Amino acid sequence: MHRPPTTEAQVAEELAVVRPALLPRYTAELPGARAAVLTRLWRALAHEPLAWVTGRVHGAHSLALRLADGRTLYGPHADPYATSAYVTGVRLDRERHVDPARLMSALAVPHGAAFAAELAGSVASLALSRAGADHSKEWPPEVPPAEDWEWEQRVTDGHPYHPACRSRPGFSVADQLAYGPEHRPVVELGTVPVPAAECLVSGDWPEELRDGGRLLVPVHPWQAGHVLxxxxxxxxPGRPLLSLRTLALPGGVHVKTALSARLTSSVRDISLYSVQxxxxxxxxxxxxxxRTDGLLHITRTLGAVSAHSPDLAALLRESPGAYAGPGERVLPVAALPATGLPDTPAWTAAFARLALTVGLRLLDLGVALEAHGQNLLVVLAADGTPLRLVYRDLADIRISPARLIRHGIVPPALTGRLITDDETALRRKLFGSLVAGALAxxxxxxxxLGAALSAAVADLPDTADVRALREGPLPAKALTLMRLSPRIPGDQWTSLPNPLVLEPGPSVP
Known part of the structure; x- marks a missing residue:
């Protein structure tokens, strides 16, 4: 196989070989994919602290960005919470750009060339993702998915605000069709035997994955072929979920595999720290x-193993579907738009009230959830009413020992990146993922979003965390800045206008 394709034309060339019937739909989806990625990029240019953007001039329905080299970039008003692909073109001085990759190349900023390649891959992969999508949008569906993983496979667009929302460098077209959840494949997982003495195990590792003195570590076929x-x-066999490297197994268990490829922003391996x-x-x-009065369930990690390598490790978790009652459905928040929900402002407000009640309660107790649309799931009644929440994947939460102790909870015997008493870090984690992510x-x-939050916060207790949410700017990860700052590790942040006090801007078409 040649080097994985990164441009629209290269993807089309390979698609013509491996799945020619999909080529016309892929071609038809390209303009919309360009607009979707360009909209995300424009949001970043408008709201992130990029050193080469020296000024922002707001018009009634427009925005002009003054660049450090003397040029000006013109585009529409940038709603930081909009998810529709409303930016179909911007103008750099007199030149109009409709392609986000070409725009980034034209900006000629440090590390922009590498990011432009990611944007080109994101557009092409997004068009491919949409070409093979299940386009049904209705609630309740006439034929509801029988398995929880089917909801996840309806999501085509990835991260709602990241310009590299579908960037999958290292994946060929055949790889995407074989492993991408939106293409609804069955992935044949394997195991690699490792002497037990050479493994770290956390929790209970099942007998099915033991062979005498060896542990059998589940492995993704892409990882086995390209990394190991x-x-x-x-x-x-497994059905890939939203994260692609986590798969639903027959019988309900989910397995999270190491997949050492960069998807969106991060390399998806499993650290020794996560297993510990x-x-x-x-x-x-x-x-x-x-302590949440039955409003939140958190999926249990049944067992975790690492061969002392982030490239060969796995976690077994119970399925969120275990927490659905008769007639109820559990689906990730990211999948809600693919069902036609939310369908009314009242529904959005009810969901925001539920999510904030739970998220802020846990924050007060001492844990800030990474409650974005992939980790946070909602239990829906048969009529679509949000009832409860389910949370999965504790690998990137933040824990405050001081807050836990204040509530009589013994902190876990952990150190490292998960542990902090810093109020800003705790609020950034929750508000950035839940409010600027899942709810937005x-x-x-x-x-x-402002209307939903206004209805929800009226019922919340007057705590310091609630006041920070109500009165301060809203933190969000500066996703583009992070991709343009490869030498700076960790998260970088920006402050978005608070939707609770945000003056209404021009309508977004």
């Missing part, structure tokens, strides 16, 4: 969920 470069023994923390985090989660992506605009 070794053979593996067949194990079980899995069991104590699962125990803490059970205590926290018990569900609402779809600043006006809709």
């Amino acid at each position: 470069k070794r053979s593996y023994d067949p194990w079980r 923390a899995a069991a104590p985090l699962s125990a803490l989660a059970a205590q926290l969920a018990a 992506g569900t609402a779809g605009s600043g006006a809709a």
Whole structure:
């Protein structure tokens, strides 16, 4: 196989070989994919602290960005919470740009060439994703998905605000069709045997994955072929979920595999730290969920193993579907738009009230969830009413020992990046993922988000965290700045206008 394709033309060339019937739909989806990625990029240029953007001039329906080299970039009013692809073109001085990759190349900023390649790949992969999509949008569906993983496979667009929302460098077209959840494949997982003495185990590792003195580590076929470069023994079929490297197994267990490829922003391996923390985090989660009056369930990590390598590790988790009652459905928040929900402002407000009640309660107790649309799931009644929440994947939460102790909870015996008493870090984690992420992506605009939050915060207790949410700017990860700052590790942040006090801007078409 040649080097994985990164441009629209290269993807089309390979698609013509591996799935020619999909080529006309792929071609038809390209303009919309360009607009979707350009809209995300324009949001970043308008709202992130980019050193080469020296000024922002707001008009009634427009925005002009003054650049450090003397040029000016013109575009529409930038709603930081809009999810529609409303930016179909911007103008750099007199030159109009409709392609986000070419725009980034024309800006000629440090590290912009590499990011432009990611944007080109994001456009092409997004068009491919949409070409093979299930386009049904209705609630309740006439034929509801029988399995929880089917909801996840309806999501085509990836991160609602990241310009590299569908960037999958290292994946060929055949790889995307074989492993991307939106293409609804069955992935044949394997196992790699490792001497037990050479493994770190957290929790209970099942007998099915033991062979005498060896542990059988589940492995994704892409990882085995491209990173481990070794053979593996067949194990079980899995259905890929939103994260692509996590798959639903027959019987309901989910397995999170190491997949050392850069997807959106991060390389998706499994650190030794994550495996070490899995069991104590699962125990803490059970205590926290018990204090939410039944409004939150947190999926248990059943077992975790690492061959002392982030490239060969796996976690087994229970399915969120275990927490659905008769007639109820559980689906990730990111999948809500693919069902036609939310369908009314009242629904959005009810969901915001539920999510904020739970998220702020846990923050007060001492845990800030990474509650974006992939990790946060909602339990829906048969008529679509949001009832409860389910949270999965504790690998990137933040824990405040001081807050836990204040509530009589013994902090887990952990150190490292998950542990902090810093109020700003805790609020950034929750507000950036839940409000600027899951709730904003569900609402779809600043006006809709502001209305939902206004209805929700009226019922919340007057705590310091609630006041910070109500009065301060809203933190969000500076996703483009991070991609343009490859030498700076960790998260970088920006401040978005608070949707609770945001003056109504021009309507977004």
